Amino acid sequence: MNEDIVIEVKGLKKVFGENVIINGIDLTVRKGETVVLIGPSGCGKSTLLRCLNGLEPIQGGSVFLHGEPVEYGKRSLNKIRQKIGMVFQDYGLFPHMTVLDNVMLAPLKVQKRPKDEVKTEAMALLERVGLGDKAKSYPSQLSGGQQQRAAIVRSLVVNPDIMLLDEITAALDPEMVHEVLNVVLDLAKNGSTMIIVTHEMAFAEAVADRVILMDGGVIVEENPPQKFFHDADTERAKKFLSTFSYSK
Amino acid sequence: MRGYEVLFAGNNFLRLLGGLWVTIRISLISIGISLVLGVLLGAAMTVRNRAVRAICKIYLEVVRIMPQLVWLFIVFFGITRSTGINLSGEAAAMIVFTIWGTAEMGDLVRGAFISIPKHQYESGLALGLGKAQLYGYVIIPQTIRRLTPNIINLSTRMIKTTALVSLIGVTEVLKVGKQIIDANRYDAPDAALWVYAAIFFMYFIICFPLSVFSKKLSDKFR
Known part of the structure; x- marks a missing residue:
């Protein structure tokens, strides 16, 4: 193969x-x-x-x-x-969680990685797409473009193939x-x-x-x-x- | 005697509070049981099986169409007479309010569940969440947020509607008030205004904080 x-x-x-x-x-x-x-x-x-x-x-x-x-x-x-990281047309962020919690959910709960490490990586990725200051915001407080960038980060943080x-x-x-x-x-x-x-x-x-x-x-x-x-x-x-x- | 003096004469005020306690007791127990059964009913209303859904729907509609007072009469007079089971008025009231509350609660639960967009499920799955994780972290928290304000509203409606149970002889707060007014008909003819005003405030004190709380919650969760 x-x-x-x-x-x-x-x-x-x-x-x-x-x-x-x-x-x-x-x-x-x-x-x-x-x-x-x-x-x-x-x-x-x-x-x-x-x-x-x-x-x-x-x-x-x-x-x-x-x-x-x-x-x-x-x-x-x-x-x-x-x-596999997947990003959808309608973002699909979870409205009851902050941007940071959205991003950290899969690495913490699915991959069970240590919280400090995940947080550092999540913040770095959010910074990279220009959302460092939005980490503590809820999805409804973001524009569509910001939500979509957050959704990309959420898929990216698990290091998909x-x-x-x-x-x-x-x-x-x-x-x-x-x-x-x-x-x-x-x-x-x-x-x-x-x-x-x-x-x-x-x-x-x-x-x-x-x-x-x-x-x-x-x-x-x-x-x-x-x-x-x-x-x-x-x-x-x-x-x-x-x-x-x-x-x- | 002046009207307002009647309120505090003897143990009148204590009796009113006693009546209020009956109101609260009937409400709390029916709301509590309705909550549990309503979640089950709501879940049943979202299953694939058409027969199950149809039965739930019929139950919901039948309960909604009939006035609560008719239900109270059917259960208290009808069932007691026809089966020979001696139900107290309070027990009959709790049964009726639970039947009604379960129906309404079930419909709220169903509504909250189907209002969660499909992409919420798919986003969760695409992140690799297992079924339990998907429901635990994503779906149920959102459902509860949508549900809580509605449940509180329904609760205040149920509390207010318990005033009907005086008609099947339960001495809840309204009935106690009526007894006090009747007993003082000759020496304090204007007692009615004061007693009913007191009852008004009692209902207000219970329901107002609930409705403020529900409004706060729905603003917060929007």
Whole structure:
């Protein structure tokens, strides 16, 4: 087995009643790689992310994290999820805890690390994303962008092997999008392994090592960003990209 | 005798306090039992099984539709007569208020549970929390926060509604007041105003701090 492979997806299939959401996807993500998933709404990209950490039951194929199977509903899932950081569109911070307590919950209760150590690391990470002075605030006292940065820190503090970012700026004002994406760019530069679902094309081009276009539950095109955004192989990709540019 | 003198004549005031104690006793016991049963009912109302949910729903609606006074009459007069079990008025009152309180409490618990957004569960799971940890650290604390102000409001409603039990012969504070007024009808005709005012303040002193407390809590948890 290749040590470098973090996540491996083989023939993944996901069906909701009559609807086939994901229809046979193979995907390999290596250590330090940033993969960006794009595609029209309902193409299955968010569902794919959710399958990767077992939030959805799957109807075919398999997902491996470092060679270990990710299986929905299994007890082993808790262990695996500790190695996967996931950030959602609607932040998902716990409103009854301060930012610092949100960040410290998983390392303290799940990983059972010593409190002093966790606190030092949590504060350092919060400082790094510009939230050092917000540690004692409650999520409702923060702007959307600040909440999302806190949510990123919360996923980061457990030192995950891979981060899954599911349209994390879709609910934010344009100015806040920028501050959040800068944090993500910073992570990519520092070698984090990530799979990012986004509709921000400029960001996708800047952050990605590889861009994947999904449509109708399958991968349509997979290329490095330079190639994908300026000289796409498929007509589908060109058509999709054209919806982001305007001319009079 | 002047009206206000009646209040403190003999052991009248002590009797009023005694009546108030009956009010509090009925309320506290019914609220306490309703709380426990209400949590169970609320949990039952969120299960997948449709039959269980339907039964809970019917119970809730039936209890809500009928006025509490009708329930008191059914339990105190109806059941006692038809089964021959000799229930005291106070026991009947506690039964009725528990039946009612459980229904309302259950609905509050159900509402609080389903009001927790799905992403709260998913965020917790994605952090690697186990099921017990997810509920213990994330879901239940939030549920309790949403629930507490509503539970206090329901409690004050229940306390006030216990005034009805004088109609099945329980000598709670209102009934004691009426007895005092009747006994002094000739020598202090304006006693009614004073006695009822005193009772008003007694209810106020119990319920007002509760409603302030509930408002404080809901502001704090928002």
